[in-house]
Amino acid sequence: MNFEELKAKIESELGDLGAEVSGREPNVIDIKVDKEKIVEAAKRLKSMGFDHVKAVTAVDFPKERFEVIYHASSYSDLELAYFIVNLRTSLPYDDPKMPTLLEVWPSVLYQEQEEYDLMGILFEGHPRMERLLLPETYEGIPPLRKEFKVKTEGINV
Amino acid sequence: MVCMMEGTMLLGNLEKSARKAAAWLVNKTPIRNIRDWGIAFSLWPVHFTTACCGAEFAASAAPRFDTERFGFLPFIASRQCNLLFIEGTLTKKMGEAAIWVYEQMPEPKFVIAMGACGIDGGIFWNSYNIVRPMDILPVSVFIPGCPPRPEAVAQAIIMLQRKIRKGEMVKYEF
Amino acid sequence: MTVEERILELLIGPQHPASGHMRLVAKIDGDIVVELRPNIGYVHRSVEKLAEVKKYLHIIPLVERPSLADTTANNLAYVMALEKLLGIEAPPRAQYLRTLLAEINRIHSHLYGLGIHGVMIGSSTAYMWCFGDREPFIEIAQELTGARLTYSYIIPGGVRRDLPQGFEDRVEKVLRYLENRMKDYFDIYFNNPVTRARLEGVGVLTKEDAIKLGVTGPNLRASGVPYDVRKIEPYAAYPELDFEVVTREEGDALARVFVRIGEIQESMKIIRQVLKNIPEGPIFHEKYVKMVPPKLREYMKETGEVKFPGTFANLRVPAGEAISRVEGGRGEVVFYLISDGKSLSPYRMRMVTPSFRNVILFEHLTKGHRVADIPAIYGSLDYFPPEADR
Numbered sequence: 045m046n047f048e049e050l051k052a053k054i055e056s057e058l059g060d061l062g063a064e065v066s067g068r069e070p071n072v073i074d075i076k077v078d079k080e081k082i083v084e085a086a087k088r089l090k091s092m093g094f095d096h097v098k099a100v101t102a103v104d105f106p107k108e109r110f111e112v113i114y115h116a117s118s119y120s121d122l123e124l125a126y127f128i129v130n131l132r133t134s135l136p137y138d139d140p141k142m143p144t145l146l147e148v149w150p151s152v153l154y155q156e157q158e159e160y161d162l163m164g165i166l167f168e169g170h171p172r173m174e175r176l177l178l179p180e181t182y183e184g185i186p187p188l189r190k191e192f193k194v195k196t197e198g199i200n201v
Numbered sequence: 202m203v204c205m206m207e208g209t210m211l212l213g214n215l216e217k218s219a220r221k222a223a224a225w226l227v228n229k230t231p232i233r234n235i236r237d238w239g240i241a242f243s244l245w246p247v248h249f250t251t252a253c254c255g256a257e258f259a260a261s262a263a264p265r266f267d268t269e270r271f272g273f274l275p276f277i278a279s280r281q282c283n284l285l286f287i288e289g290t291l292t293k294k295m296g297e298a299a300i301w302v303y304e305q306m307p308e309p310k311f312v313i314a315m316g317a318c319g320i321d322g323g324i325f326w327n328s329y330n331i332v333r334p335m336d337i338l339p340v341s342v343f344i345p346g347c348p349p350r351p352e353a354v355a356q357a358i359i360m361l362q363r364k365i366r367k368g369e370m371v372k373y374e375f
Numbered sequence: 376m377t378v379e380e381r382i383l384e385l386l387i388g389p390q391h392p393a394s395g396h397m398r399l400v401a402k403i404d405g406d407i408v409v410e411l412r413p414n415i416g417y418v419h420r421s422v423e424k425l426a427e428v429k430k431y432l433h434i435i436p437l438v439e440r441p442s443l444a445d446t447t448a449n450n451l452a453y454v455m456a457l458e459k460l461l462g463i464e465a466p467p468r469a470q471y472l473r474t475l476l477a478e479i480n481r482i483h484s485h486l487y488g489l490g491i492h493g494v495m496i497g498s499s500t501a502y503m504w505c506f507g508d509r510e511p512f513i514e515i516a517q518e519l520t521g522a523r524l525t526y527s528y529i530i531p532g533g534v535r536r537d538l539p540q541g542f543e544d545r546v547e548k549v550l551r552y553l554e555n556r557m558k559d560y561f562d563i564y565f566n567n568p569v570t571r572a573r574l575e576g577v578g579v580l581t582k583e584d585a586i587k588l589g590v591t592g593p594n595l596r597a598s599g600v601p602y603d604v605r606k607i608e609p610y611a612a613y614p615e616l617d618f619e620v621v622t623r624e625e626g627d628a629l630a631r632v633f634v635r636i637g638e639i640q641e642s643m644k645i646i647r648q649v650l651k652n653i654p655e656g657p658i659f660h661e662k663y664v665k666m667v668p669p670k671l672r673e674y675m676k677e678t679g680e681v682k683f684p685g686t687f688a689n690l691r692v693p694a695g696e697a698i699s700r701v702e703g704g705r706g707e708v709v710f711y712l713i714s715d716g717k718s719l720s721p722y723r724m725r726m727v728t729p730s731f732r733n734v735i736l737f738e739h740l741t742k743g744h745r746v747a748d749i750p751a752i753y754g755s756l757d758y759f760p761p762e763a764d765r
Contacts, residue, residue, distance in 0.1 A: 071608065074696060096589030098700070098709050099727040115711065116699065119586045119600050125688075128698055148218045152587025157439050162423075170666045176331065177416035177764055187329050187424055192420075194326040196428045214488060249390045252418050253443035253761040256524065260513075263490075272596030277392050295396070295417045298389045315473065324437055327428070328421045348443060 045072065045123055054129070056087050071127045079133045079142045086114070086131060086148040093121040094129055096144075100155035102163040106190045110165060112142060118150070135165065144170040157183040162188040204375040221363040232343030233368065240283070240371060242317070247282035249325045254316040254348045261351030266350075271358050276284050279305040281349055282338035284361075291323055292333035294301065307373045313357050314340045317347040341370065382409055385575065385746070386400045389417050393495045396760035397573035399737065403746060404627035411741040411749070413734055419764040420450045426724040431457060432530070432683075434724070438710075439525050443761035445593060446525055446705025447473075447480035447726070452476075454529045455610060456712040459697035461531060461662050469533040471653045474612040476519060476528055477701075478642040480648070481552075483512040484704030485635045490753030492632065493564065496573045501564045508556055511549040515578020518542065530681070531690070532660030537679025543650045550643050557636070573630040578740040578752035581626055584624070588734055592729045593634040596757055604702035616648050629757035635757070665686075689719055705729040705757050730763035 045053075051073055057063045061084060064076040077085045094116040103111040110151040118124035135142055144167035145152050155178065157165045161176045164186035175182060185192045226232055226321055250258070261268050276282050279302045291299060303312070314334045317323030320343050325331055334340055343362065344357045364370050389400040398414040421632040422441055426434050438447040438453045446760050451473060458464065465473070493501025518539055521524040528535050564570055582589070586597035595602055603620040605613045623630035623635030657664065659681045664672065666684035677681055694716030701708045706729025713723040733756055742750050 094588050098707070098732075099711060099721070099725055100723040101711055103713060103723045113711075115709065119595070119602050122607065124601065125602060128700075130698075136744070150587050151400075151587070151732070151735070154731065158731075175416070177419035179416070187421060192329075192424075194329060194424060195430055219452055226534065247390065248392045250396050252420075253440060255396070256443040259487075259491070260506060260510070263510075264503050264508040265507055268473065279390060290418070292417060293388065298417070302390045323438060325420045328425060330419050330421050347440075348524060353427070355662055 047073075047127075048167060050127055054089075055094070058085055061085050061088075065180070072130065074132065076132050079135060082131065082133050083143050083145060083148065086116075086145050089116060089129060089131065090148055093118045093124045095120055095148045096151045097147075097155065100152055100159055102159040102165050102188070104163065104189050105137075107137060107158075108187075109137055110140045110163070112159070112165060114145065114149075114152070140165045141168055142166075143168050146170055162186055164189065168182060176199045208344050209330065232354065234366075237366045237368055237371060241365045242267040243360065244271070244273050244284045244311070245282045246273065246284040246286040246313075247279045247286050247302060247306065248275050248320065249279070249285065249299070250288050251291055252316075252318065254289030257351055258288045258315065258354060259288065259307070261354040266351040266355060268355050268358055269291050271355070277359045280307065282306055283310050285310065285312045285338070287312065287314040287319050287338070287340070289339075291318040291332050291334050292330050293332055295329075295338055299334075300337055311342075311361060311365075311370065312338045312340045313342045313343045313344065313361060314338075315349055315354065315357075317345060318341075319343060320345065323347050378404065383403070387749065389591070391604075393753060395753075395758070396764075397538060401741075401746065402504065402520050404746045406747075407744060408741045408749065409529070409684065411738050414735045415734060415760065415764055417752050417764065418761040420761075423724055423726060426726075427720055427722070429686075430719045431485070431692060431721065432687050434721070435529050436525065438540045438726060439527060440761075441726075441765045442703070442705070442759055443524050444700075444759065445480060445484040445704040445762075447477045447701065447724070448705075448708045450527065450529045451477060451611070452701035452703075452708040452710045453700050453712075453726075454531055454632070455701065456697045456699040456710040460695055460712060460714055461530055461693045462693070462737065463662065465660060466657050467531045467654050468656045469645065469658045471649050472519075472534045472538070472658060473529055475617070475646060475649045475653075476516065476526065476534075477703075478612065478645045479512055479516045479519075480526075481642050481704045482567075482639050483509045483516070485510070485639050486541065488754075488757035489632065489635060490704070492757070495750040495754035496570070498567075498570065500565060501560075501570075502561065504556075504564070505546055508553060511552060514568045515542075515546055515549055518545070530683075530687075532663045533658050533681060535681050536735050537658050546650060550646065551641070554643065557640070560636075565636070571629065572634065573748075575627060577626045577628045577744065577748050577756060579625070580736065580740060585626070586741065587733050589732055589738060590706075591732050592703075592757075593631055593638065596620065596622045596738065597630040597634045599624045604700050604707050615652070616645055618645050618648075628751055629667065631755045631757075671686055673751070684686060691719065692716070692721075703729060705759065705762070726765060728762045728765065730759050731765070733758055734763055 051067050061081045067073045098115045101113045119173045157172050157176045159165050319334050341355045342361050344353050382404050385401045396418045400412045402410040435730040438449045453606045486505045489507030490502045519652045520528040561703050580598045582599045585595050601620045601622050617643045621634050671682040692714040695711045711725040715722040
């Protein structure tokens, strides 16, 4: 299966969910869906053979939106394993909430918890919305957000 | 209880005097030298890996560098050890644990901080989740390097031994 | 007594010989583990946040620190993502040198893992031998790069140094030494009845679960999934090299150990091929070589040491995003880099290390085992907490 074929296949599978499919050669496919439809999209991707998630990334665009990206790929089908699918969705900035994909991909258990911990994104239905990496007593802005500033060196070398 | 009360009453401050005599004797030159020599060659670090320098610490206890020849034997429980080795960065979560471990160790006890992170945070100096070991623990020897080589670990042990044998480190007060 | 009353909560670590830099919260019924929850974060040093305030080149040493025993994988994965953004590719000789260092690193990372596993199940011999035999590999890596563990050898567009003179012979000597030693390892450690009894049938991970939980590295291959990034999406010089993916079907702790040993042997095969087939040529991208002043260019030619061009101080990267993956010693390292094209540091860097993906195994594998099996399972996963916490 080559890049174009897979892209066309994903487009036909997820077309009715309003997914925007784009891609970067040679092996990355981007899928953009609304957060209401992300569970359904994930289920369809899983039935296509994308059986695990490599990473969950949350990106902060201040005052605008959060973007959550699931980098999924396959272990069981080694032909699909060459491709990485980025399933992305946008969340409003003042209320970053989305349904968890734990039911579809159990491999997101710690990844989603980390994004809650460091980025402050609430995954509804996830059983462990608690601190993972930071100390339990931590309070304040989640540290990976852009408004959380760390000290920097003053000299511009 | 009553007996003890009676004993105290009859014999005056015998216990206190005995302690004083022992302290005088232990701090007197020949015995003191033997004591410091003994402590210097039985530095037992507690098995408490705080960060990635643990990889080099493990290598320094392994055959090629073999720090055990300095009487340096990594040991399991904090109550049987007298040396706390801060191996690299101390995060806030780990800092609490380090204080617990240090408090459990019997006197006399020493702290060595390993790596640039142990001195001033190293490459993670502006991280939001670290503490500097010298802020929370009395560190005797710092080892620079990121990570320090096992030879540097061996040198730190020898430096600590010298300090102990000079009589700077151990003070007995009863 | 009801079951609920019988269950005790046992805290293992963070100061415990078999807990590393983390705390394991175990619920036990007698000697049987009912539930085990890893409490990680004891070594969280915020690499991802610091990457957002550091310049692109300064991030190379930063991403190496979390996994100190397996630095090349992180270094290579980060540089590959950066090169994808910059749109450059290293010359063939540099690709071979990258492969060479990655394989040397894989061997000593596996030996590190086996040694720690040995000491966790109470075999000090294994620890002493593995750590002792790891040193020759560190020595040759040091000769190539100048550092024991934190090499920072791979830079955008190439590598920092060329092969030293007479390097092949010394590598050959080291490889032959380890090959001879392997027999002793089997006699004393791997085929030892005690080791077998501690590891065989312990912590079995089925193929379905391995796929479902998204675990990676030797832990995945020990369950019968032949997934290896070096074969799936070949990078560096791997497309031209001949090697096999080591898999086992059993999925228990012993299988994970044997996969590591098999990979050590495959890595030795790869190192020999690399040193035999390495092409002549430059080790740094010519676009950057041109930017170096002529005097330094001559110095580079004479000594084989790369001098950085001035542009590296303030490296500007075109806007875009890139994802790269590399098969490190412990598994697949994934880097996801977003650049906004304006600032000198990445907008967002996501670094997913193999240990972080394998954390999930602790709660999955230990259920129903005895407390004494926890270290045996922990060690067999080759889990490195600083790498998981980042």
